[in-house]
Amino acid sequence: MLTVGDKFPEFNLKATVSTESVEKAFATINNQTYAGKWLLVFFYPKDFTFVCPTEIKGFGDLNSQFADRDTQVLAASTDSEFVHLAWRKDHKDLNDLPFPMLADTAKRLTTALGILDEEEGVAKRATFLVDPDGVIQFAYVTAGSVGRNPQEVLRVLDALQTDELCPCNWNKGDDVLKVA
Template structure:
């Protein structure tokens, strides 16, 4: 699995961005958000139970991530059409503020090393990528355990200080000074 300090792989994927069939899809690649941080979080499958809670929670914080010059991207190995159907039929997903990437060929999830060995789907992996395309944070949880999007936002805040941040650091708290 790729980790901190590794270059995030090049990608070009279809993304579902609305529930309107006329404007639902677009292509997104590494250069789509050039000069910005990216939060790319993978989830196992559409039409499941834990996944929509996370997707909605990350979407609800999309403006806060944007305030920090960070684009949030959800991703799974489902097709863009499955993403669209799920968004159209799940009340919590109808008004998402974030694109849903379709890694159908599993190229990005394979390059990242996050495919579940038995299920063949992406694990619940989170990557914070800096504007130079370097992975600065990565975490993976069990398929049955949802993430805490506010914690990911806190980690982004800490990374953007370029300082030493102690345990439980919050924006506005003192950073550590090296002796």
């Protein structure tokens, strides 16, 4: 699996960006789409499942806070953009999702990142914070049955953006460590 310090792989994927008409529901997103911004890219196993929508909603609830930190949130799975659209229309918590859902149907990005569950053929539950230079600064993976904590990802982003030493359980506004 790629990790902290590795370059995030090049990608060019179709994405579901709204639940409007088919003409407006999709866009193509690549590494340059959000050039100069931080990226939060989180992968989940499958649409129409149980843990995944709770996480997607959780990241959606914090989207404006990520945006305030110049960070673009991107959800991703190996499902198609059409399945993403159907799920967003079907699931009340996903109707107005404020960020794109990437469709890695060829599994190139999940493979390049090393997060493809080869037995199931789906993405593992993985999270990456990528700096504006395209370098991974945070990576973690949980078991498929365990949901993430979007607030913790936001906390880590805040710490990374200080460019300072941040102690255990540090939160935005807390003192950072000073080397004597």
